Structures are given as structure tokens and as C-alpha cells.
Amino acid sequence: MNQIIEQIFYIYFFISLSILSIGVIVSKNIIHSAFFLLIFLLHVAAVFLFLNAEFLMIIQIIVYVGGVLALFIFAIMVMNIKEELRHKRFVRFSISGLIAGLLFLGILYTFVKDVRSSENVLSTSDVTLLGKLLYSYYLLPFEILSLVLLVALVGGIIIARKTPFDKEFK
Amino acid sequence: MSLSGYLLLSATLFSIGLIGFLIRRDLIVMLMCLEIMFNAVNIAFASFSYYNANLIGQIFVLFSIAVAASEAVIGLAIVLAVVRNTGINHSDDIANLRG
Numbered sequence: 001m002n003q004i005i006e007q008i009f010y011i012y013f014f015i016s017l018s019i020l021s022i023g024v025i026v027s028k029n030i031i032h033s034a035f036f037l038l039i040f041l042l043h044v045a046a047v048f049l050f051l052n053a054e055f056l057m058i059i060q061i062i063v064y065v066g067g068v069l070a071l072f073i074f075a076i077m078v079m080n081i082k083e084e085l086r087h088k089r090f091v092r093f094s095i096s097g098l099i100a101g102l103l104f105l106g107i108l109y110t111f112v113k114d115v116r117s118s119e120n121v122l123s124t125s126d127v128t129l130l131g132k133l134l135y136s137y138y139l140l141p142f143e144i145l146s147l148v149l150l151v152a153l154v155g156g157i158i159i160a161r162k163t164p165f166d167k168e169f170k
Numbered sequence: 171m172s173l174s175g176y177l178l179l180s181a182t183l184f185s186i187g188l189i190g191f192l193i194r195r196d197l198i199v200m201l202m203c204l205e206i207m208f209n210a211v212n213i214a215f216a217s218f219s220y221y222n223a224n225l226i227g228q229i230f231v232l233f234s235i236a237v238a239a240s241e242a243v244i245g246l247a248i249v250l251a252v253v254r255n256t257g258i259n260h261s262d263d264i265a266n267l268r269g
Binding site: 014017025033034052053059060064072075088091130148 | 171173174175176177178179181182183184187188189190192193194196198201202203206209213216217219220221223224225226228229231233235236237238239240241242243244246247250251254259261
């Protein structure tokens with residue numbers, strides 16, 4: 001019974017994640033693709049819940065939905081894109097990009113289709129184990145990551161500020 | 171479900187993100203497709219972590235989320251600078267490399 005419910009939810013998430021990510025690509029209005037991306041990220045958080053990764057679900061919602069997506073919508077507002085509705089959406093050679101992506105999917109499928117795994121799965125673990133691992137074995141990458149975030153913060157401010165050569169570049 | 175099911179989901183989402191990155195013209199949607207690809211890889215990491223009974227995959231997802239956040243910041247800043255300096259927001263209109 002439990003297996004069947006999990007199967008049904010897996011099929012639902014497969015179909016809905018595919019439809020939502022295709023919706024990000026094909027939607028004409030750019031703010032619509034931002035909202036497709038919002039629902040996509042929430043579905044990915046639910047998939048994390050199925051994989052016994054509750055902490056990742058919380059982090060996914062806080063960082064992606066609360067941070068990255070708000071940043072995207074803020075950038076769309078700042079850039080004030082209105083003419084998008086009458087421009088064409090895809091590049092000229094988009095059919096070759098489609099073929100390349102489908103070829104890539106085929107190659108990945110040959111690797112993925114009969115992969116085997118061990119019988120014991122991850123039990124429901126609390127956050128304490130994750131925190132202990134993060135602060136003992138992975139302490140140095142964790143600290144380097146804080147530096148990466150600092151550099152991204154400073155770099156974002158420096159790149160996006162107004163430059164004095166605005167006019168001459170046009 | 172088995173491990174291959176989740177890996178198939180991850181591969182499909184990664185391919186859709188790759189196709190979107192290749193064929194869309196406007197820069198912000200290209201960055202959104204990068205986020206889709208990051209999420210596909212995160213699903214693969216988390217499913218490996220689940221089916222090997224090992225927490226290290228979740229640690230890598232945490233690192234990946236932090237790198238994705240900083241990537242979105244830098245990418246949007248570059249797009250904003252390009253739009254402000256040249257008035258272009260389509261990827262195939264950017265033709266000069268100077269400055």
C-alpha cells in the first residue's frame with residue numbers, strides 16, 4: 001500500500017516538474033516564467049521531503065523561494081521589460097539546441113536506466129547529525145563557502161552599480 | 171521508487187534546463203534555466219544520499235544551494251550591467267566584447 005502511494009506521488013511529481021520547467025521555457029511573459037519557477041522550486045522541496053531530507057526542504061524554501069526568486073522578480077522590475085511581448089522568444093537556431101538537449105537526455109538515460117543501489121535506505125535522521133558532520137569533517141569547505149558568499153555580495157554591488165561611462169558606450 | 175527513478179527525474183529536468191538555456195533569447199530566462207539545472211543536480215545528490223544511507227550527499231546539496239545563490243547574484247548583476255550599459259537584453263544581440 002505504501003509502495004503504491006509512493007509510486008503515485010512519484011508519477012505526479014515527474015509530470016508536474018516536467019510541465020513546470022517546460023512552462024518556464026515557453027511562457028511568453030517573463031514574469032510568468034518567474035512564477036512557474038516559483039511552483040517548480042516548491043515541488044522540488046516536496047521531492048526533498050520524500051528523500052528524508054527535511055532540513056534541505058526548509059533550506060530550499062528559504063533560500064530559493066525567499067532569496068533567489070525574489071531577486072529574479074526584483075531584477076525584472078528594475079529592468080522594466082515591456083517590449084518582451086512582441087519580440088520573439090527563441091534564438092534563430094533553436095531546433096539545433098533542442099536536438100542537442102534531447103541527445104544529451106538520451107546519453108544520460110543509457111547511464112541511468114539500470115543503476116542499482118543497496119537495500120538499506122536513509123532512516124529519518126535529525127538535523128543534529130547533519131550539523132555535526134558539517135562542523136567537523138566539512139568545516140574548511142564551510143568556511144570557504146562563507147568567503148564565496150562575501151565575494152558574491154561585494155561583487156554584485158560593484159558590478160551592478162552605475163558606471164560613469166553609461167552614455168559613451170552606446 | 172528506486173534510485174533509477176529519481177535519477178531519471180533528475181536527468182529529465184537537467185535536459186529541459188539545458189534546452190531552455192540553449193534556445194531562449196532573453197538573459198533572465200537563461201538564468202532561470204540555470205536554476206532548473208541546479209535543482210536537478212540537487213535532486214540527484216539527495217537521492218544518492220537516501221539510497222546509500224549516507225548524509226554526505228545532503229552536505230553537498232547545502233554547498234550547491236549556497237553556490238547557486240551567489241551565482242544568481244553575480245549573474246543578475248552582470249545582466250543588469252549589460253542592460254544598463256547597452257540597452258540589450260537578448261543574448262544573440264550582444265556582439266561586442268570591448269569594455
